[in-house]
Amino acid sequence: MSPVPKLILQRLVLGVVTLFLVSALIFVGIELQPGDLAEQILGQSATPDTLAAWRAELGLDLPPHVRYLNWLGGVMQGDLGNSLASRRPVADLLSQRLANTMFLAGYAAVISVPVAVVLGLLAALWRNGIFDRGVNVGALSAISMPEFFVAYVLILVFSIQLGWFPTLARIDEAQSLGDALYRCFLPALTLMLVVVAHMMRMTRAAVINVLASPYIEMARLKGVPRWRIILRHALPNAAAPIINVVALNLAYLIVGVVVVEAVFSYPGMGQLLVDAVSSRDLPVVQAVGLFFAATYVTLNVLADILSILSNPRLRRG
Amino acid sequence: MNKTPMTPLLEMRGLRLEAGPVKSPTVILHGLDLTLRRGEVLGLVGESGAGKSSAGLAAMGVVRDGVRFAGGSVRFDGVTLTDLSPAKLRRLLGRRMAYVAQSAAASFNPAHRVLDQVTEAPVLHQTASRSQAQQEAIALFRQMQLPDPDQIGLRYPHQLSGGQLQRAMTGMAMACRPDLIVFDEPTTALDVTTQIEVLGAMRDIVEHFGTAAIYITHDLAVVSQMADRVMVMRDGREVETQRTREILSDPQQDYTRSLWAVRSLERPAKPADTPPLVECRDLTAAYGEVTVLKDVSVRLPTGRTTTVVGESGSGKTTLARVIAGLLPPVSGEVLWQGQPLPPDYARRDPALLQDIQMIYQMADTALNPRHTVRETLTRPARFCRGLSGRTLEARVRELMDLIEMPPGQFLDRRIPELSGGQKQRIGIARALAAEPKFLICDEVTSALDQLVAQGILRLLMRLQDELDLTLLFITHDLATVRAVADQVVIMQQGRIVEQGPRQQIFDSPQQAYTRRLLDAVPQMDPDWLSRVR
Numbered sequence: 148m149s150p151v152p153k154l155i156l157q158r159l160v161l162g163v164v165t166l167f168l169v170s171a172l173i174f175v176g177i178e179l180q181p182g183d184l185a186e187q188i189l190g191q192s193a194t195p196d197t198l199a200a201w202r203a204e205l206g207l208d209l210p211p212h213v214r215y216l217n218w219l220g221g222v223m224q225g226d227l228g229n230s231l232a233s234r235r236p237v238a239d240l241l242s243q244r245l246a247n248t249m250f251l252a253g254y255a256a257v258i259s260v261p262v263a264v265v266l267g268l269l270a271a272l273w274r275n276g277i278f279d280r281g282v283n284v285g286a287l288s289a290i291s292m293p294e295f296f297v298a299y300v301l302i303l304v305f306s307i308q309l310g311w312f313p314t315l316a317r318i319d320e321a322q323s324l325g326d327a328l329y330r331c332f333l334p335a336l337t338l339m340l341v342v343v344a345h346m347m348r349m350t351r352a353a354v355i356n357v358l359a360s361p362y363i364e365m366a367r368l369k370g371v372p373r374w375r376i377i378l379r380h381a382l383p384n385a386a387a388p389i390i391n392v393v394a395l396n397l398a399y400l401i402v403g404v405v406v407v408e409a410v411f412s413y414p415g416m417g418q419l420l421v422d423a424v425s426s427r428d429l430p431v432v433q434a435v436g437l438f439f440a441a442t443y444v445t446l447n448v449l450a451d452i453l454s455i456l457s458n459p460r461l462r463r464g
Numbered sequence: 465m466n467k468t469p470m471t472p473l474l475e476m477r478g479l480r481l482e483a484g485p486v487k488s489p490t491v492i493l494h495g496l497d498l499t500l501r502r503g504e505v506l507g508l509v510g511e512s513g514a515g516k517s518s519a520g521l522a523a524m525g526v527v528r529d530g531v532r533f534a535g536g537s538v539r540f541d542g543v544t545l546t547d548l549s550p551a552k553l554r555r556l557l558g559r560r561m562a563y564v565a566q567s568a569a570a571s572f573n574p575a576h577r578v579l580d581q582v583t584e585a586p587v588l589h590q591t592a593s594r595s596q597a598q599q600e601a602i603a604l605f606r607q608m609q610l611p612d613p614d615q616i617g618l619r620y621p622h623q624l625s626g627g628q629l630q631r632a633m634t635g636m637a638m639a640c641r642p643d644l645i646v647f648d649e650p651t652t653a654l655d656v657t658t659q660i661e662v663l664g665a666m667r668d669i670v671e672h673f674g675t676a677a678i679y680i681t682h683d684l685a686v687v688s689q690m691a692d693r694v695m696v697m698r699d700g701r702e703v704e705t706q707r708t709r710e711i712l713s714d715p716q717q718d719y720t721r722s723l724w725a726v727r728s729l730e731r732p733a734k735p736a737d738t739p740p741l742v743e744c745r746d747l748t749a750a751y752g753e754v755t756v757l758k759d760v761s762v763r764l765p766t767g768r769t770t771t772v773v774g775e776s777g778s779g780k781t782t783l784a785r786v787i788a789g790l791l792p793p794v795s796g797e798v799l800w801q802g803q804p805l806p807p808d809y810a811r812r813d814p815a816l817l818q819d820i821q822m823i824y825q826m827a828d829t830a831l832n833p834r835h836t837v838r839e840t841l842t843r844p845a846r847f848c849r850g851l852s853g854r855t856l857e858a859r860v861r862e863l864m865d866l867i868e869m870p871p872g873q874f875l876d877r878r879i880p881e882l883s884g885g886q887k888q889r890i891g892i893a894r895a896l897a898a899e900p901k902f903l904i905c906d907e908v909t910s911a912l913d914q915l916v917a918q919g920i921l922r923l924l925m926r927l928q929d930e931l932d933l934t935l936l937f938i939t940h941d942l943a944t945v946r947a948v949a950d951q952v953v954i955m956q957q958g959r960i961v962e963q964g965p966r967q968q969i970f971d972s973p974q975q976a977y978t979r980r981l982l983d984a985v986p987q988m989d990p991d992w993l994s995r996v997r
Binding site: 368 | 521524526528554555556557558559562563565567570571572573574575576584585588589620622636
């Protein structure tokens with residue numbers, strides 16, 4: 148009997164439990180901040196009476212656990228609530244931003260994952276050679292610089308000096324896909340430079356680790372060429388750690404874009420979150436936070452499941 | 465037969481292999497000469513570190529990472545392998561020269577089906593189309609007496625047993641009908657009853673195709689079944705080479721004779737009639753839902769050696785773990801001098817814990833590599849016996865004397881600086897630091913060379929006499945049993961098949977399994993394998 152369905156179910160249940168914990172943490176985190184939306188909107192000159200009236204209207208006078216449960220109940224039914232600041236449904240605010248963020252993250256992922264894996268494999272193939280060293284130095288330098296710095300350097304070189312790409316990545320629905328890809332190239336490139344090193348290094352390390360196995364020596368003694376040893380004999384056995392690091396970095400691409408979005412004035416989730424936090428717009432912060440958490444959890448669960456499936460020992464009992 | 469001198473298939477001349485820095489290299493082979501004719505099987509015998517495996521790989525023009533050819537040449541069928549470019553060598557590897565490794569389980573890629581791996585070389589070297597290669601592979605599986613040869617290749621390596629994988633690997637080596645196969649300890653990891661079948665199948669197929677082979681092993685009895693000639697190696701040099709029958713009956717060199725003599729260690733058995741120190745009653749134990757020990761009852765007489773023998777998975781180690789309290793049994797009990805022992809070691813009296821000590825197979829992993837010998841020994845002496853200061857130092861030195869290692873030379877060495885045999889001695893000293901009454905030795909000599917293992921066995925026997933220890937000796941090696949046992953317990957699949965005094969078990973075994981086990985032990989007689997099959 149294959150243990151796979153049970154293992155997958157375990158991962159899914161754990162994922163859901165994690166999400167609940169995270170939702171509570173987000174709520175507590177916001178509660179701990181001084182001030183609330185009422186004070187934010189009415190300013191310091193507001194009288195206690197007006198503040199109380201505002202709070203009653205927004206439901207801010209209820210005890211925290213009641214507000215949490217109300218919110219959670221809404222989320223379960225697909226209702227993310229209304230923004231306290233703009234009174235519009237959070238879902239409406241989110242949807243366009245979400246699409247934008249996913250577009251940019253997907254764009255960066257499509258470039259960076261293959262680049263990272265191929266560079267990692269080549270580095271393992273020619274390990275300790277000039278190529279290996281060059282790639283490592285390059286990738287580590289890229290990851291060592293803060294992403295806003297990388298972003299500004301790219302803008303300076305490619306937009307201002309060479310004039311190849313726009314400085315701002317403003318996109319809207321009217322643009323064609325090609326135009327959007329062109330406008331988002333620099334932010335995507337910035338993100339790529341940030342995430343490639345991690346995935347590349349893990350691919351290299353995992354493959355080199357596997358290359359020490361007796362079955363690799365066996366393949367060598369069968370006269371199997373080196374590139375085939377790497378691709379066919381080493382990579383499938385190195386897949387699990389690589390998949391996990393890729394998932395972690397994909398999550399980072401979605402969640403960690405706040406700074407890059409800000410630099411390129413890109414209308415994504417990150418900017419929405421920053422605005423919502425500064426205006427104490429609790430439902431929006433919660434929704435965005437929950438979405439980010441869900442991204443992490445989903446990608447990690449997915450990585451776990453793929454790792455399980457990549458292992459014939461688990462797959463076939 | 466043929467009067468014109470045929471050119472040999474393989475000729476190694478003055479081959480020198482080095483590792484490490486070029487200026488002060490470690491020499492692995494000191495100018496080795498080796499000649500192999502077509503269809504001939506040459507046995508390479510020696511202890512670990514003798515350079516057997518390096519010589520075997522060098523015969524294929526290959527060195528491991530970090531090792532380099534530093535002189536001499538290897539000629540294979542008129543081609544000088546040592547001068548060949550990697551790409552040209554690759555075209556010979558797998559096609560005209562093949563390799564069978566020690567651990568088949570580790571040498572098959574876990575991610576691919578067995579058949580795909582067996583057919584990889586013929587497809588890659590284009591000696592056959594994929595479907596042809598698959599048909600051939602199935603024929604080879606049949607020839608190697610694998611069960612269900614048509615379907616077995618569709619399984620993944622983890623779905624085959626060690627013996628099946630070893631046969632599949634021999635089939636894999638044969639896939640391109642090579643001129644030369646290098647067998648590197650191919651049956652060392654197998655149980656004896658499996659080994660005999662695999663040896664037979666390997667010998668048949670090598671004879672069938674007339675393939676020349678280099679058979680590397682530390683087991684003289686095995687090599688005498690397989691080889692036409694035997695070369696004994698030591699420290700990267702040839703000691704002597706003779707035809708198999710001659711080297712067995714008339715070894716010329718002292719070193720060869722000492723290797724032969726190891727097998728004759730036999731201490732007279734003492735009567736197992738003393739009162740039992742430990743007694744197991746109807747022990748049943750399980751890991752999760754898998755029952756590994758079923759109704760095991762055994763008495764371990766005080767001051768005697770009881771050996772538990774069985775193949776892997778027979779429950780030998782589990783029995784030791786239950787007695788030590790590491791695995792509480794599902795049912796049954798362990799008595800200590802007639803009193804029931806708490807099943808879990810955590811609930812046992814500290815004095816009792818000190819009385820029962822274990823020595824492990826892998827001294828490498830059982831000792832903390834960051835500690836010195838002194839640290840390894842002072843800790844149990846301080847913790848168990850409450851020693852400190854000068855008495856502690858005296859005790860540590862006394863322990864070193866007991867295991868015949870000069871304290872001045874070794875106390876401040878770190879564990880990784882020691883040889884395998886020395887590490888195992890430290891493992892013994894650590895167990896003795898607690899001044900135990902009962903020692904559990906779990907395959908303590910299995911990872912060691914025969915000469916070193918013999919030293920450890922002699923040491924344990926001497927310590928038993930001096931300190932009046934009761935030993936539980938777990939092993940799969942019947943030669944060890946013959947050497948040390950007073951009482952023998954034979955286990956199979958979690959049950960005791962037979963138990964009794966050593967003489968009785970060896971001279972008049974009552975159970976069919978015991979006889980099978982005894983018969984499967986290779987003898988130093990070139991005709992043994994043909995006779996028993």
